Amino acid sequence: MSILSAAADVLRCFSSTRHDVTVTDLVTLLGMPKSNASRLLRAMRDEGLLETVGDSKRYRPAVLLCRVGQFYRFAASLVDRSDAVVRRISDAVGHTGYISVRRGAEVMGVTAHSGRHALRVVTTIGDGLPAFASSTGRALLARLSDDEVRALYPNGLVPPSVTAPQHIDDLLARLALTRREGYAESDDEAVRGVHAVSVAVGDPETGDEVALCISFPAAIVEPAERLAIIRSLGEGAAEIAALTQDKRFYPLNLSIAETAP
Amino acid sequence: MSILSAAADVLRCFSSTRHDVTVTDLVTLLGMPKSNASRLLRAMRDEGLLETVGDSKRYRPAVLLCRVGQFYRFAASLVDRSDAVVRRISDAVGHTGYISVRRGAEVMGVTAHSGRHALRVVTTIGDGLPAFASSTGRALLARLSDDEVRALYPNGLVPPSVTAPQHIDDLLARLALTRREGYAESDDEAVRGVHAVSVAVGDPETGDEVALCISFPAAIVEPAERLAIIRSLGEGAAEIAALTQDKRFYPLNLSIAETAP
DNA sequence: AACTTGAGTTCCATTTTTTGGAACACTTTC
DNA sequence: GAAAGTGTTCCAAAAAATGGAACTCAAGTT
Structure with missing residues (x-):
């Protein structure tokens, strides 16, 4: 060795x-x-x-x-561009924002911008999280086919909480929803009381894919603000997708029920 | 090998x-x-x-x-604290801010925050610069004794421009001024038209030392704004110095001539 | 279609590092 | 001042790295 x-x-x-x-x-x-x-x-x-x-x-x-770590961000310029988007949104809404990448069945934060609110989500950069049980992870998994997702979990899921997907089929259903709506959401999954919304975008040129995420305490965010955040994320990601000509990007598609509060 | x-x-x-x-x-x-x-x-x-x-x-x-690179910043929590100060100032004044560390006779940027102005200084993180010919470098060198500085340059200086110190004695004189006033300044040294002001602070606990720097195009900054920037840097660094109980910190000491515009 | 060029990979015997147990040093703690 | 904890050094055996040459593969070029 x-x-x-x-x-x-x-x-x-x-x-x-x-x-x-x-x-x-x-x-x-x-x-x-x-x-x-x-x-x-x-x-x-x-x-x-x-x-x-x-x-x-x-x-x-x-x-x-x-x-050298800094150079990673520029080498993967997708990371850098996405980070700029998340940072802008994070600054605007005052909640914590970060971008994550997937490596196999794990996702990990690459950059983070802490929120300003007294009650804010503090993310730990660099610690891996199970992809299936986080909004960032599901946003990224949604870019795979169902077969590819199954192949990632040959031994099924070990859900860390009751709100996380409990079986593969459960997960696939949530991925389908993510594809339909263009964003992924998690509530109370990895951390109690924490809500997160994510969208994913890729660069076919390099094969990189990242998730943009805004994370906030479920208790203090009104439905309207949540929608605004989702919209900002979706729009920011869409711009990047247009730039990289990402064919697998799932654009935002807020259902009638959600857009009319 | x-x-x-x-x-x-x-x-x-x-x-x-x-x-x-x-x-x-x-x-x-x-x-x-x-x-x-x-x-x-x-x-x-x-x-x-x-x-x-x-x-x-x-x-x-x-x-x-x-x-792992990110962890460096937290391990050297001085870096993280200083980065927060510089970022705040950079956001406030709209000019580029960064923090640097010295390794021998070189300084290199560790984090950077780009300015908002159309005309802004873009720093390259990670590329080494000669310490004696930059404001960050001199702010850090000022923390050494004259003998230690001499030891760093056994073969004298190779000035990159006419505005940089030309001899060791020249450098030592400027370091003396830096110690007296509590900040270092460079104009047109490494990059044409670029002005930079820096202060240095250390953490005796870990032996770390960093320079906080704001960099801007000489042409667009009024004397009053320059003074305000120096004051912000000095105050931010002073807070950190108080926190780390940095004994070698040189507090701001703006001379009468400068404080009355 | 055959040839050339440039880039990257694989092979192999030789040389060089790495390994891990044990003895040794240095500091704290009781 | 003994004991426990922590880090360093030594050594021969085992494993990995080296570099030259042959090989593959893909793009041009004639």
Whole structure:
């Protein structure tokens, strides 16, 4: 096994709750021998992948990674464009907005803009979430065919809450609705009291796909505001879809019932 | 030489003008054999460090790096706090703001907020700049002793423009001024027509130091606005310095001449 | 249709790293 | 000052990386 995979494992140890690691952390988290952990961290520091915090024994990601991470957004210019849209909406409505990408059956936040309200949703960037049980995930899954979705879940679903889809068929029904209406919605699924609406858009040129999401406390948002948010998201995404000539984009199609409050 | 250093070299190939690389790019940029380049890129992709663009032969940084890069900002919470201050000021005045860190004799941007004005400064994040010839760099260098600064430049300066410090003594004089006034300023140094003001702040806990900078076209900013920007930066940084108990912080000390327009 | 060029991949024996157990050092804590 | 916790160094065995050359594949070009 190459040292590269060990290094990648180290990077995966970082999370929203673990901003730096020590030799012992690696031993417990990855089960590697102390000697390897010690040398690996030092090597990664020497190569500029990690840096030590002050002159302690704690290691954290180095500027190089911060820098390269930024380039990801530009390389995937879809991310950058979508981020601009979400940020604009987030600023306008004061609720938290973020964009996510799907990797297999997981979705993870790539950028986030915190809301201004006293009661706001705080997203943890970089931590993976089950795609089927989040609005961002379903917005992205809706771009796949039913067969492709089934193939993603050979062993069925393990729903994290009662409001999440409970079976594959349940999920497929919700994806069908998402395609019809052009947006996905979640309520109380991953986090209690949190409501989220998402739309997805892709770039056929690069094969990238992202979900744009606005997330807010269910309690403080009126039906009219919710609709306005959905509309902003849909319009922003539609512009991007036009730009990238995304053929699989599902445009907003608010049903009569919803548009007349 | 470890494969890790080769991998780090690959990451260093990315820049604001190169968002993805190919096997041949590595051959020319790093002078490595084609076979190695091919295997290295594949290995890095398999480990989740890179991803291919669509299904082409182009490789770009993967989400993992984007994710870990974000954590850098939180690990170095000084960066995050300073970024919030700069963003607030940037939003308020409409000019580009960014925060930078120093690594040896170079400074590089870590986060940036683009201005709103038609004529705005566009910063390239992640590309290194000579510290002595930029306001961010001098704000950071001012935190060192004269001896430490001299040690950074054993072979003297290579000024990139006539407005940059031309000799070590020239630089030290400007650093002395920076310490006295609490901010650094550059005009026409790295980029023609661009003016920048910076203040630096550190966190003794972690040893981190960052520069907060607002950058604008010299032509369109009145003396009063410039002063207001300097004041905002100084105050924002002072709050952070108080929080981190930064002993080396140089508070704002606008001379009489400047405060009375 | 055959030829050339450019880009990327695979093969293989040789060289170089990596591995992990154990001994060693250094700090805290009791 | 012993004990526990944490990180570093050493070593021979095991595994991975190296680079030259042969190979594949796709686009042009004659």
